[in-house]
Every structure is written in structure tokens, then in C-alpha cells.
Amino acid sequence: MGRLSTFAKNRILNLRFQKSYRIKQIANALFQEDNIKVSRKSISTFLKKYIETKSINDKPRSGRNKKLTPEEINLIGEVTRLNRDITAPKIKEYLNLNVSTYTILRASKLFEWNKLNPNSNEAKKAAALERQINGNDKKRKMGKRKNDLGKNSASSTSLCSDDQSDSNQTIKLEPMQKEHTSIFPELPPDANLNLIPESEVLLTKNISSSPMVFATKILYKIFKLDELIGHNVSGKTFNKYIKNKKALDEKRINYIRWLVESYFEAESKDELWKSCRTAINKSIRNNEIKFANAVGIPPNNFDELQQNLALSEQHQQMQQQALQHEIHYEADFTSEQSNSIAHLNSDQVSGTTSATIINLQPNLSIFQITNDLPPNELDELHPDNEVNLKLANHLNQTTSIVRLTDEADIPPEFIQHDHKVYIDLNKATKLDTDSIVFDESNNQFIVHNEPSKMSILSEPEILELKNLCCCSPMIFSTKVLLKIFTKEELIGHNVSGKTFHKNLKNKQPLDEDRIDYIRHLVEKYFPEKSIELVWKSCRKAINRVIRNFEIKESRLIKSIEDDILMEADGFDGENLDKSNDESEIEMFCENVHNTNSNDRSSSSLETFNLNSSNL
DNA sequence: CACACCTATCTTAGGAGCAT
DNA sequence: ATGCTCCTAAGATAGGTGTG
Incomplete structure (x- = not known):
């Protein structure tokens, strides 16, 4: 599930208020013209919220609750006002507070008599808090919103009431001494990396509501899940309960950073990357927790998590495939499997057959079959076509088969998109392929004649x-x-x-x-x-x-x-x-x-x- | 102690499915 | 077209801790 990008939001507003489209028409237009899939509900909710708030931005979120009560914060302020030299540990002891000393220190910095260095992150946090309190928090954190991007700013100004001219008058931050250049400004993509084609990067950007989402999506394209578990971007950890974190492969992380900085504009590339880094770490952490819950292992036991992850050979294989974008199986077919393919498809598939992994994600593997079939003979790929099912079975693909076609009318089990047709095997006829096994020693499929196991579930x-x-x-x-x-x-x-x-x-x-x-x-x-x-x-x-x-x-x-x-x-x-x-x-x-x-x-x-x- | 960087925890947004 | 529930992802903001 993705979030509406600023581009999509402006398109919705444009279609609604300038072209008077209905919600369903907007959804269709976004899908067909911009390749953006948005549900009717999302459009409806967004329009309702826009009319209510006159803004395309999210409503403010509260964030994590404070551990310190307002009374305790006031007490900290009073103590530091009366005794400017008191240390945070002393305050903690004196007020009997059950928070870390730095939390106390942070609280003390909220008060005028104990202000922070205005350039520090803490000061910026405090300034943001103050702006929020003063009700003029118009300037958002760098990179948090896509309307920071020049591409969308022109269209957003015509319809949205965002006032970007507001500046903070109460706290003046020092101007940047220099244009902070990235460590990797001209970093050329490493030829040894599994680079993602530009078209896919563009598509990923188009469906990403923020640079952070973009960075995370790229992450999962170029890292295996077991490479992520037990890792974070830097390899450092500051939580006493979470140790032994390893650093993610630096080359690929640099590649993500390079992509983010290439595709997203920001005043400060470091700030932009910082947000992305945080998002990446959080996403990995969420997956660790989710996976740990599923297998009943403490989420910080990374070794065991990785062992469990490796349990499924099939899953591992899919992950391996996920690393190899556009794997061409032509060579395989002509060498090892060609006999078996020929054995299976001699009557059904003519010409050269090749399969290409075209869209790989964990648990969602789609492969493309191209051959010399006439373009409109869709029945060649009908689920009743055993060749394709057996091929899918053999390649451990469970989701879809895709082929190029110009066919207009397609059966319900087919999904047509972008001049391609996908067959959803899950929706397809229930064929029992269990009894068909690929015998690697003889390079052929064998149909077991033994009675099939009881089939209770489809x-x-x-x-x-x-x-x-x-x-x-x-x-x-x-x-x-x-x-x-x-x-x-x-x-x-x-x-x-x-x-x-x-x-x-x-x-x-x-x-x-x-x-x-x-x-x-x-x-x-x-x-x-x-x-x-x-x-x-x-x-x-x-x-x-x-x-x-x-x-x-x-x-x-x-x-x-x-x-x-x-x-x-x-x-x-x-x-x-x-x-x-x-x-x-x-x-x-x-x-x-x-x-x-x-x-x-x-x-x-x-x-x-x-x-x-x-x- | 300041800082950087991580994790935790909260709310909001959005998708899916269903009913009206 | 809309409203509802349930669920998950994303975003915002707080707390915690190693390092210098």
C-alpha cells in the first residue's frame, strides 16, 4: 500500500476541480495516464480532507508520548533557573525522575535561560517545537514532503493554500556556511552492483510519496532479507537491548544514497539522506520484529532469526532471484532444460522459448514467457495450458505468467496492464500439478501415478x-x-x-x-x-x-x-x-x-x- | 555534556472488503 | 458514491545511549 504522492494529489485536485471528473473517472485517469493505482476510497478521503483543511499535507501527528509530565518539565525548568550549574544526574536524583539524564537535559533546554547552540540538532528540534506552539510551523522537515520538489511546486501553488513564504522569525538559525556537498555527489554507479534499470527507478520514484519511501523500496530491491536482518545502515547501535548489529553493505548503501540524491532535490543532501537512513533502519527493524513474532523468537536474536529465515529453501531461492533483475533463462533452456521444455511443448509451443524475470519482489515473482506464438492466441497461455503451469512449477513461480500481447478482450483470470497480460495462477483453474515433478537427472517432467494426497485445501x-x-x-x-x-x-x-x-x-x-x-x-x-x-x-x-x-x-x-x-x-x-x-x-x-x-x-x-x- | 544516531510509540493515511 | 471496520505502512516526535 502506497501513499499518495504530491504529484498524485495535485492530479486528483486538477481532475476534480478543473475537469470536474467523478471519483471513479479520476481513479481511471490516474491509472491509465500516470500508471498510478489509487483506490476510490483514497481519492474520496483525500478530497474530503482537502476541502476540510484546504491543504494537501497530512494532518499533524502527535508522535510518541512524553515520559515527563508538564509538571516535571516545569520543575526541571525551575530547578535549572535557580541553579544554573546543576547537572542532569543531580536533577534526576533530586526530582526522583525515571528517565535518562539526557532526556532531563533536553527538557532543560526548552527554557530560555538554558538555550542550546542554535545550530545543533537539538536546537532545531526545539525550534520546530516552538514554531509548532506558535502555530507557524509551515516549513517542513527537509525531504519529508514531495512538494519540496520543484517538479510539483508549480501545480501545487495553483490549488493548494500552502504558504511556503512563512519563515521563522523567533529563532534565527545561522546560515549554512557553504553549500554542503554530499560525500557522494558524483558517485558513479558501481558496475559490479546489480543496478536497477532507469525505467524501474523512475517507476519506483513515481509511486513513492517521499524520498524515504523511495530509498526503502530500492533497499528491498537490492538486498536480500537475510542480509537485512541484524543489520542497520551504519552498524552502530545505541540501544542497550540491541547489540551486534552489523553494517549493511556499504557499496549498495552508497548506491541507494546516490539514487536518492540524483532523483530528489533538497536544500541539504545530508538532511535528505539522514531521513532516508532513519527510514531504512526503521523498516528493517519493523521486519525483524514482525518476523520474530511470526517464528516466536526474541526480535534481537539475529542469528536465530537469520537461521529461521534460511529455513525455507524456496524462499531463499526467490530472494536470490530478486537480486538478479531480468535474469534470462534462454541459456538454461537451450542447455539443461531445453529437452524437457521441448518434451513438454512440442505440440503446444513453437519456436524459441525464453523466460525473463521482469518484476521481482519477495513472494511476488512474475516471469515473462516470450515465444513465437501469434500475438492473439491467448489460449496458449490459458491456465489449462500445462506447459506454462509446469514451467511455472519448475521455476518455483507461483504468482503469474506474463506475455506481451495486443489482445483487447481477456478472460477474468488475466490482468492486462501496459500492453502485457498477466495470468494469475491463484485465480486460474485449479489444476493438480502436484503429481508433476521435474526429474533433474533425466531432464524431464515425470507424472507420478501414485494416488495423490488427500486434497482438502485448494x-x-x-x-x-x-x-x-x-x-x-x-x-x-x-x-x-x-x-x-x-x-x-x-x-x-x-x-x-x-x-x-x-x-x-x-x-x-x-x-x-x-x-x-x-x-x-x-x-x-x-x-x-x-x-x-x-x-x-x-x-x-x-x-x-x-x-x-x-x-x-x-x-x-x-x-x-x-x-x-x-x-x-x-x-x-x-x-x-x-x-x-x-x-x-x-x-x-x-x-x-x-x-x-x-x-x-x-x-x-x-x-x-x-x-x-x-x- | 553535546551530539549523532538509533529505537519506541504514537497518530494519520490508505487499501481491501463489505454493505447501503 | 459513501461509510464502515480492520489492518498495515508511513510519518512525527519522543526517549536512550555510545562517543568524543
Whole structure:
């Protein structure tokens, strides 16, 4: 999901107020003329906000809450006014404040008698705060808004009420002594880097609402995920809980900086890069936290995170491909695979076949197939065409096939865009390609005649579950479990039916066929060398989910009893939040390390919300 | 202590899906 | 076309800490 760029916002205003377009027409025009995909809702919301605020800028955000109360800040001010030599540690001790000494120091600098060097970052922060308080915070932080860019300024002035002429009169910052040139002003792109084609860079810029978004998007194009986890831009860390961060590859970081500085204008390139650097670090950190939550590992355990990340060979392969933009497989086809391709397509595909990765992101791999087919024979790429599906299967591509075409009318499973047609395999007919396996030793596809595994979930459903589980086979297995078993079938059961706990007896084994099906899916979608170890973890995860259900149920019974008692005292029973299976899985991940936790009373009902409708 | 640079935490924006 | 909910990304601003 992207944010509306300033260019897009001005286009919307232009189309709406100068051409009187309807919202749907605006969405179509943006898509067709500017290659910008914006939902009707976003346009509607933006127009409403524009009419309300007369500005295309975001509303101000509050930011993180202050730890210090206004009273404490005033006390700090009073103490420093009375004793100009007092140190921050002394203030902390004297006022018994539970914040760092530098936070106290920062607070003290808010007061007139203790002003900062006006050139320091802290002074600029304080000045910004003061401008905000005075209500004339018109000058935004460098690079934070795209209307800083010359390209869009002309169109924005005609429709927007932004007054850029306002300057801060209360605090005069020293003028820059010199034009601060970047460290890498003329840095030529390194020929050894996997450079992104200019067209793609331009497209990325067009869909980026800010230089920071642009920098982050480029980051994910040229770094693998496991290269990012445990890293930040500089390699430094200033958080006592987060150690061992490594620096990202300097060459590629310089390349990003060079791109940002080439494509975005700013008064200070250093300020611009600073914002981008922060955005990059934050994005990596968010991914670390997200991934850690998914696999149930502390987010700062980078080694384990990376090991888990490497678990999925398929994922790793896709990441590798993501590094290689526009990989041409022609050579592969003519050498190793040509026989198999020919074997498969002799009747269906004529001429030279080549495939090209044209748009690579993690979990979104699209490859282009070009051949000598007549341009309008779309049925050659219909999902019923086994060649393409098998090819997709073999190349581990799951999302789409694309080919060039001029065809106007296309079936619903095709997506037409930019004179190309994409086939969405997820929407395509459910073909069972499971039994088709590429035998590398013989360079051919083999159709297994053995009876196929029980097929409970459709391929798109499974892929969706897999995409949701961040490469963790344990989470995947529990998600499948919840899809194919009812809660009643789970409670009182575990995978084997065995129990080694003195308080847990009479467990029944889960339906063997369905458990085998889950294992089959885990093996298929998480092809690990040590499948036994993986399955052991999955088994534990499944048993833990079931145990959580049981614990929740017992709590619910207790909570119902409590409700009955509390209702008598006027208690509002709406405290019981609703949840669904997904949140239960997430809770499982959070709690998986606390299996022996005894702190059940403190977690109360919020920890184990139960959707009463499920019972 | 000032600074730079990181992370944490908050609000807003926007997408998807659905209903009216 | 609009409004609603749920969710996530982005942006803003604060706090924390190593270094000199």
C-alpha cells in the first residue's frame, strides 16, 4: 500500500476541480495516464480532507508520548533557573525522575535561560517545537514532503493554500556556511552492483510519496532479507537491548544514497539522506520484529532469526532471484532444460522459448514467457495450458505468467496492464500439478501415478496460508490445522494421542489422515533437509495450539461464572473482546516461549480472548 | 555534556472488503 | 458514491545511549 504522492494529489485536485471528473473517472485517469493505482476510497478521503483543511499535507501527528509530565518539565525548568550549574544526574536524583539524564537535559533546554547552540540538532528540534506552539510551523522537515520538489511546486501553488513564504522569525538559525556537498555527489554507479534499470527507478520514484519511501523500496530491491536482518545502515547501535548489529553493505548503501540524491532535490543532501537512513533502519527493524513474532523468537536474536529465515529453501531461492533483475533463462533452456521444455511443448509451443524475470519482489515473482506464438492466441497461455503451469512449477513461480500481447478482450483470470497480460495462477483453474515433478537427472517432467494426497485445501488457500506464515512451517502447520479441524475435534486431542504429563490424561489422537495431510503440506512447502526436526516442531506447535484452546475454554467457563456474579454488581460484559483463529495463532506465537508461565492470573481475559461465537 | 544516531510509540493515511 | 471496520505502512516526535 502506497501513499499518495504530491504529484498524485495535485492530479486528483486538477481532475476534480478543473475537469470536474467523478471519483471513479479520476481513479481511471490516474491509472491509465500516470500508471498510478489509487483506490476510490483514497481519492474520496483525500478530497474530503482537502476541502476540510484546504491543504494537501497530512494532518499533524502527535508522535510518541512524553515520559515527563508538564509538571516535571516545569520543575526541571525551575530547578535549572535557580541553579544554573546543576547537572542532569543531580536533577534526576533530586526530582526522583525515571528517565535518562539526557532526556532531563533536553527538557532543560526548552527554557530560555538554558538555550542550546542554535545550530545543533537539538536546537532545531526545539525550534520546530516552538514554531509548532506558535502555530507557524509551515516549513517542513527537509525531504519529508514531495512538494519540496520543484517538479510539483508549480501545480501545487495553483490549488493548494500552502504558504511556503512563512519563515521563522523567533529563532534565527545561522546560515549554512557553504553549500554542503554530499560525500557522494558524483558517485558513479558501481558496475559490479546489480543496478536497477532507469525505467524501474523512475517507476519506483513515481509511486513513492517521499524520498524515504523511495530509498526503502530500492533497499528491498537490492538486498536480500537475510542480509537485512541484524543489520542497520551504519552498524552502530545505541540501544542497550540491541547489540551486534552489523553494517549493511556499504557499496549498495552508497548506491541507494546516490539514487536518492540524483532523483530528489533538497536544500541539504545530508538532511535528505539522514531521513532516508532513519527510514531504512526503521523498516528493517519493523521486519525483524514482525518476523520474530511470526517464528516466536526474541526480535534481537539475529542469528536465530537469520537461521529461521534460511529455513525455507524456496524462499531463499526467490530472494536470490530478486537480486538478479531480468535474469534470462534462454541459456538454461537451450542447455539443461531445453529437452524437457521441448518434451513438454512440442505440440503446444513453437519456436524459441525464453523466460525473463521482469518484476521481482519477495513472494511476488512474475516471469515473462516470450515465444513465437501469434500475438492473439491467448489460449496458449490459458491456465489449462500445462506447459506454462509446469514451467511455472519448475521455476518455483507461483504468482503469474506474463506475455506481451495486443489482445483487447481477456478472460477474468488475466490482468492486462501496459500492453502485457498477466495470468494469475491463484485465480486460474485449479489444476493438480502436484503429481508433476521435474526429474533433474533425466531432464524431464515425470507424472507420478501414485494416488495423490488427500486434497482438502485448494492451492490458492494453501499459498495464502503460506504467505501469512512468514516462512515458519510451525505457524503454517497450525494455520492449516485450524482450517481443517473444528475446535471440537481439537479439544481433548493431540497429534499422537500420547501424553506424558501427570495432569493431562485421556488425550485422543487427531485424525491420522488429516495430520498426514498437514505433514505432506509442510514437506511440500518447506522442503527442509531435516524434515523430521521440522515436523517435530510442527507437532509441538499443533499440540500447543490445542492446549491453548483448552486453557481458554476453561477460563471462559470461569469468566462466564464471573460475569454472572459481576452482572449482579452492574459489570459491563463487553470487556470480552472478540478474536479469531488468526489472533489465536499470533497469541500462540507470543506465548510459545512461556509455556510454563504461571502468570495466568495477571494476563486476565485480554490475554486469551475467546470468541464466544466459536463455542 | 553535546551530539549523532538509533529505537519506541504514537497518530494519520490508505487499501481491501463489505454493505447501503 | 459513501461509510464502515480492520489492518498495515508511513510519518512525527519522543526517549536512550555510545562517543568524543
